[in-house]
Amino acid sequence: MKFLPVLLLFCSTLSAQITLLEFPQNLQLYPRNHQTNQGVVRIQGVRLPGSTDSLILQMESSNGTVSRWAFALQDFPADTFLIPVPIQAALEDYRFELTEKSASGAALLATANQVVAGDVIAIQGQSNAQAVAYNGNANGWQSPFVRCFGNSDPNNYTDTQWYIAEGNGYFTPGSIGQWALRMAYQLQADLQIPVAVINGADPGKPIEFFQRNDLYPTDPATNYGRFLQRLKNGGLDAHIRAMIYYQGESDGDRALIHKTLFETLHEDWRIDYPSIEAFYVVQVREGCGAPSLQLRQYQKDFAQYLPKTHSITANGIAGHDGCHYAVNGYEKLGEKLFKHLEKDLYQIPAQQQWNIQALSARYANDTNTLIEISTDAIWVLAEPGSNADFFLSNGSSSVIGISTENNKIVLELDQPVYDPTAGISYAGHAGDAGGWILNSDGFGMFSFFNLPIEDHTSLPNFDIPGIMSGPGNCIQLDGQNDCIFLGPVLSNSYTKEAWIQWSGGGIGNNILSGASGTAFWAPNYGLGNQLSAGHNNGWSQVVDPTPLKPFEWMHAAVSYDASTAQLKLYKNGYLVAESQDIPPHTDPDLYIGAFSGAYTFQGKVDEVRVWDYARSLDEIRDHMCKKLKGNETGLSAYFRLDQQDGLVTQSATGNISGQVLGAPTNFWKRSSIPLGTHSAYTYEDKNRLSLAFDSGDSLVWQVNSVPTFAHLYLTNEIPNVLEPADGHVLVDNSRYFGVYFPNIGIDSFHLTYHYKGNPFTLVDEPRLNLLQRKDNAQPFWLAADPVQFDFTQNTTVYTGKQPQEMILAIAENTVGIQLFPENKDFLYPNPTRDWLFVRIPEIVRFRLLDNYGHTCIDQKGTVWAVNLQELPAGIYHVEVECQGGDIYRQKIMVE
Structure with missing residues (x-):
C-alpha cells in the first residue's frame, strides 16, 4: 500500500470562498529560531477569484496581549496568501482567530488555542x-x-x-x-x-x-x-x-x-x-x-x-x-x-558531574594484589559491596576489598595476578540494592570492559602440569560451539552434577543437557542467568530464584526420581527448587556444555558426574568437595576432565568416552574448585568442623557463626606446586588441606592443625610454618601470616578470612647436611629427636641400606622420614635414585 503523507498542519474548507492549506492546530508547538527566540506560525490558503476581500487575523497571548491584522487579498498574487506570524518562545501560549470579510459580511474561518514556540x-x-x-x-x-x-x-x-x-x-x-x-x-x-x-x-x-x-x-x-x-x-x-x-x-x-x-x-x-x-x-x-x-x-x-x-x-x-x-x-x-x-x-555551566569515567589502572604493589584505578571525578565513594562488581580477565584473582582516595579507586585482590595481559572490568549490577561507585553528586560510574592494568610485576609460576592432584584440570567453554558429546548416558531416574564457573555471557548456557528431551542450563529470564532444569520442552520446570554470579565457582546438581515424578534442583548443596508430577524423559543422550550441540555454556566446567538414581541432599553434600574413585554404586559416568590436551576424554567409570566438539582453543585449564580426598561440611547447623588423618593428625576449623555453608577438605596427594615460598622448605608434600565457603558474613576463621602424629613435623618443630594459596590454580605458595604454634600441644593455629589451601613447611635456614653440590636439596638429621628427614624437588626412589647391603627401606616420593630409634645401632647408607638414573649416597651412623 502506498503511503500518503498528510498535508502539513491543517486543511479547511469552512468557507466556500477560502480554502486553508496551513493553519495552527490546538496545542501545536512551532520550533523556535535560537537566534531570535521566536517561532513562525504559517497561515496559508487560496480564495476563489473575486470572492473574499480581506482577512482579519487576531492573536491573543495568555499574558493578555491582543494583536489584530487585516490583509487585503488583492495584495497577494494569484489569489493565494501566506501570512507568517512570529511568536515568542516563552511560557505563554497564543490563541489565533482567522476571519474572512467580503461585501456580504464577515465569517469566522478557523481558530487555534494554546499555540506555543x-x-x-x-x-x-x-x-x-x-x-x-x-x-x-x-x-x-x-x-x-x-x-x-x-x-x-x-x-x-x-x-x-x-x-x-x-x-x-x-x-x-x-x-x-x-x-x-x-x-x-x-x-x-x-x-x-x-x-x-x-x-x-x-x-x-x-x-x-x-x-x-x-x-x-x-x-x-x-x-x-x-x-x-x-x-x-x-x-x-x-x-x-x-x-x-x-x-x-x-x-x-x-x-x-x-x-x-x-x-x-x-x-x-x-x-x-x-x-x-x-x-x-x-x-x-x-x-x-x-x-x-x-x-x-x-x-x-x-x-x-x-x-x-x-x-x-x-x-x-x-x-x-x-x-x-x-x-x-x-x-x-x-x-x-x-x-x-x-x-x-x-551552554549553562554544569554544577554537577553526571558520569564517572575510569581513565587508567595500575598495580599499586610488587605482588600485583592492589589495583589503583584513576577516574575523571574530583572525588569518588565506594559503597559497601561495590567490590563485587569488579572482576579480572585472564586471571583467577577476585576482588575482596575496595577503598577510595580522592579520585582513585583501590581494589584489593585475594591473590596475585600472574598474567601481564589481565585487564580489569566493572559490570555494575541489576536491582535496587546499593553497592555503587558514586561521585560527590551521587551519580554512578560507567561500566567498562578489560581496562589494561599497567606496572605489572613478573611473578613465579611453579605449576607442574602433569600433576593432577586435587581438582587437577577443567574445561573452558567459549559459549559459541565448544562442548563434549557423551552419547546415551542418562537413565530414567538420574542425578546430574558438576562444578561450573559462568563467565557472564553465552546463550542458553547449557551445563548437562540432552539432544532433545532434557535440559540442565542457566538461561536469562530477565533478572539474570538462573539455574534451571526440565524435561520434554518444559525446560524450566525447576528454576533457582537467585541469578548466578559471574566468575564464581559453584556446585550445581539436578535429580529426577521416575517413581515419584519429582524433579529437584540443587546449588552449592542447597535445595533451591523442586517440582512434582514431572513426566519421564525419553532422551538418554548427554552433552557437557550444550543442548543438542548448541546453546553452549560460557565458562568453566569440572567434576561432571551422572548417577542412575536420584541422590539425596546428604549424598550431594557428602561428595561435592570429595573425589570419587569411579566404582561407586549407581555412578553411570564420571568425567574428571584432567587432561592436558586431546579431543577425547574418558570417564573414570571406564565404560564411556566423550568427544570434544567445536575445535576449541585453550580448552584444558587448571581447575580451582575446592576438591580433596576427604571432606567435612556444615550448613548453618554448627560452627566447628574437624577432619582426622590416617596418621592420627587432625584439622579443626571454627568460626563464630556460619551464615551459609562451609567445607573443610584434605587432599592426600602431592600438590601440583612443589616449590615452597621463599625461605621455606616443604615438610610433608604428600598432603595439603583447604577450606571453602562463600565469602559472605564470615569475618575470620581459626584453623587448628594437630600435627603430633606426623613425623615430618617433629624434625625441626620450632621452625614450622604454614604456606597458603587461594586454590589449585595458583602456581606458587605464600607464607601464611599470622601462625601461632603450641609446641607443648603440637598444634598450629592460623587465623584467616578467605577460602584457601594450606601446606606445612619449615624455615629453610635449618642447619643440615648437604646432600647435593647444587646446595638445594638437604638431608636433615635431628639429634634431639632421632629422626632422619630427606627432601628432593622431584619424585625419586629412596633406599636405606645397612652396612652389609641389605635393604631396610625402599620407597618413592619427594619427602622421606625415618625414625632412627627403630633401627639397630650401626652404619647405614641413604641412596637417592633420580629419574635420570643418577644415584647419590650419604652415610650415617646410628648409636
Missing part, C-alpha cells in the same frame, strides 16, 4: 526509552508547556494531533515516558521555554528493528520510517535539537552487531535530521537481556568517535527491578539528561 527533542530505543508506569505515577510533572505530536503506536502511526505530553501511557496519544516527562518538565521550568518531546520507542526490540530502509526512508513497515514520517507531518524533522537513544538490552551478547548497526543508525539520523546538535546514548546496565560488558563498552566509547555524541550511564540509579525502573529511578534519569541538555545545548 519552543524546542524539540526526539527519543528512540526499547522499553526503558518508552519508560511507561511500571511502578508509580509520573504525571504530577505534566505541564501545559510540554507537548507531544502524534503517536508511536505502530497501529496508529498516522495520528497528526498535538497533545499535552504525559508520562505513564503505553502507546497512548501524547505519551513520552516517565523520565522524558521529568526531563522536559525541568527544561521548560528552568529555561522558560516550551518543549516538545517525540518518542518513537518500541519495547523489547533489538537494534535491527530501528534501522532505516535506505530505498524508502519513510517506509511505514519500519519503525524508522514511521518515526521519520511522523516528524515530517509535524513539521519537526528539520528542527530536532537532540536525539536520545536507550536500547541494547535485547542485543544481549551481540556486541559487535550492536556497535555496527548503531554506527549506521547514527549516520542515517545525521542525514534525515540535520539540525541535531547532540546525540545521547544511555549505557544499559546489568539485568534483563544480559547485555554483555563488551556491548556496554561500545556504548561508552561511541562518544569518543561519533560526531556530536555523548554517553551517559544508567549505573547507580535507584528503583531498578532487574529490567525497568520505578518512577523514582526514571526521575533520576530524567534529571541527569536535563543537566546534559542544559550544558550541551544551552
Whole structure:
C-alpha cells in the first residue's frame, strides 16, 4: 500500500470562498529560531477569484496581549496568501482567530488555542526509552508547556494531533515516558521555554528493528520510517535539537552487531535530521537481556568517535527491578539528561558531574594484589559491596576489598595476578540494592570492559602440569560451539552434577543437557542467568530464584526420581527448587556444555558426574568437595576432565568416552574448585568442623557463626606446586588441606592443625610454618601470616578470612647436611629427636641400606622420614635414585 503523507498542519474548507492549506492546530508547538527566540506560525490558503476581500487575523497571548491584522487579498498574487506570524518562545501560549470579510459580511474561518514556540527533542530505543508506569505515577510533572505530536503506536502511526505530553501511557496519544516527562518538565521550568518531546520507542526490540530502509526512508513497515514520517507531518524533522537513544538490552551478547548497526543508525539520523546538535546514548546496565560488558563498552566509547555524541550511564540509579525502573529511578534519569541538555545545548555551566569515567589502572604493589584505578571525578565513594562488581580477565584473582582516595579507586585482590595481559572490568549490577561507585553528586560510574592494568610485576609460576592432584584440570567453554558429546548416558531416574564457573555471557548456557528431551542450563529470564532444569520442552520446570554470579565457582546438581515424578534442583548443596508430577524423559543422550550441540555454556566446567538414581541432599553434600574413585554404586559416568590436551576424554567409570566438539582453543585449564580426598561440611547447623588423618593428625576449623555453608577438605596427594615460598622448605608434600565457603558474613576463621602424629613435623618443630594459596590454580605458595604454634600441644593455629589451601613447611635456614653440590636439596638429621628427614624437588626412589647391603627401606616420593630409634645401632647408607638414573649416597651412623 502506498503511503500518503498528510498535508502539513491543517486543511479547511469552512468557507466556500477560502480554502486553508496551513493553519495552527490546538496545542501545536512551532520550533523556535535560537537566534531570535521566536517561532513562525504559517497561515496559508487560496480564495476563489473575486470572492473574499480581506482577512482579519487576531492573536491573543495568555499574558493578555491582543494583536489584530487585516490583509487585503488583492495584495497577494494569484489569489493565494501566506501570512507568517512570529511568536515568542516563552511560557505563554497564543490563541489565533482567522476571519474572512467580503461585501456580504464577515465569517469566522478557523481558530487555534494554546499555540506555543519552543524546542524539540526526539527519543528512540526499547522499553526503558518508552519508560511507561511500571511502578508509580509520573504525571504530577505534566505541564501545559510540554507537548507531544502524534503517536508511536505502530497501529496508529498516522495520528497528526498535538497533545499535552504525559508520562505513564503505553502507546497512548501524547505519551513520552516517565523520565522524558521529568526531563522536559525541568527544561521548560528552568529555561522558560516550551518543549516538545517525540518518542518513537518500541519495547523489547533489538537494534535491527530501528534501522532505516535506505530505498524508502519513510517506509511505514519500519519503525524508522514511521518515526521519520511522523516528524515530517509535524513539521519537526528539520528542527530536532537532540536525539536520545536507550536500547541494547535485547542485543544481549551481540556486541559487535550492536556497535555496527548503531554506527549506521547514527549516520542515517545525521542525514534525515540535520539540525541535531547532540546525540545521547544511555549505557544499559546489568539485568534483563544480559547485555554483555563488551556491548556496554561500545556504548561508552561511541562518544569518543561519533560526531556530536555523548554517553551517559544508567549505573547507580535507584528503583531498578532487574529490567525497568520505578518512577523514582526514571526521575533520576530524567534529571541527569536535563543537566546534559542544559550544558550541551544551552551552554549553562554544569554544577554537577553526571558520569564517572575510569581513565587508567595500575598495580599499586610488587605482588600485583592492589589495583589503583584513576577516574575523571574530583572525588569518588565506594559503597559497601561495590567490590563485587569488579572482576579480572585472564586471571583467577577476585576482588575482596575496595577503598577510595580522592579520585582513585583501590581494589584489593585475594591473590596475585600472574598474567601481564589481565585487564580489569566493572559490570555494575541489576536491582535496587546499593553497592555503587558514586561521585560527590551521587551519580554512578560507567561500566567498562578489560581496562589494561599497567606496572605489572613478573611473578613465579611453579605449576607442574602433569600433576593432577586435587581438582587437577577443567574445561573452558567459549559459549559459541565448544562442548563434549557423551552419547546415551542418562537413565530414567538420574542425578546430574558438576562444578561450573559462568563467565557472564553465552546463550542458553547449557551445563548437562540432552539432544532433545532434557535440559540442565542457566538461561536469562530477565533478572539474570538462573539455574534451571526440565524435561520434554518444559525446560524450566525447576528454576533457582537467585541469578548466578559471574566468575564464581559453584556446585550445581539436578535429580529426577521416575517413581515419584519429582524433579529437584540443587546449588552449592542447597535445595533451591523442586517440582512434582514431572513426566519421564525419553532422551538418554548427554552433552557437557550444550543442548543438542548448541546453546553452549560460557565458562568453566569440572567434576561432571551422572548417577542412575536420584541422590539425596546428604549424598550431594557428602561428595561435592570429595573425589570419587569411579566404582561407586549407581555412578553411570564420571568425567574428571584432567587432561592436558586431546579431543577425547574418558570417564573414570571406564565404560564411556566423550568427544570434544567445536575445535576449541585453550580448552584444558587448571581447575580451582575446592576438591580433596576427604571432606567435612556444615550448613548453618554448627560452627566447628574437624577432619582426622590416617596418621592420627587432625584439622579443626571454627568460626563464630556460619551464615551459609562451609567445607573443610584434605587432599592426600602431592600438590601440583612443589616449590615452597621463599625461605621455606616443604615438610610433608604428600598432603595439603583447604577450606571453602562463600565469602559472605564470615569475618575470620581459626584453623587448628594437630600435627603430633606426623613425623615430618617433629624434625625441626620450632621452625614450622604454614604456606597458603587461594586454590589449585595458583602456581606458587605464600607464607601464611599470622601462625601461632603450641609446641607443648603440637598444634598450629592460623587465623584467616578467605577460602584457601594450606601446606606445612619449615624455615629453610635449618642447619643440615648437604646432600647435593647444587646446595638445594638437604638431608636433615635431628639429634634431639632421632629422626632422619630427606627432601628432593622431584619424585625419586629412596633406599636405606645397612652396612652389609641389605635393604631396610625402599620407597618413592619427594619427602622421606625415618625414625632412627627403630633401627639397630650401626652404619647405614641413604641412596637417592633420580629419574635420570643418577644415584647419590650419604652415610650415617646410628648409636
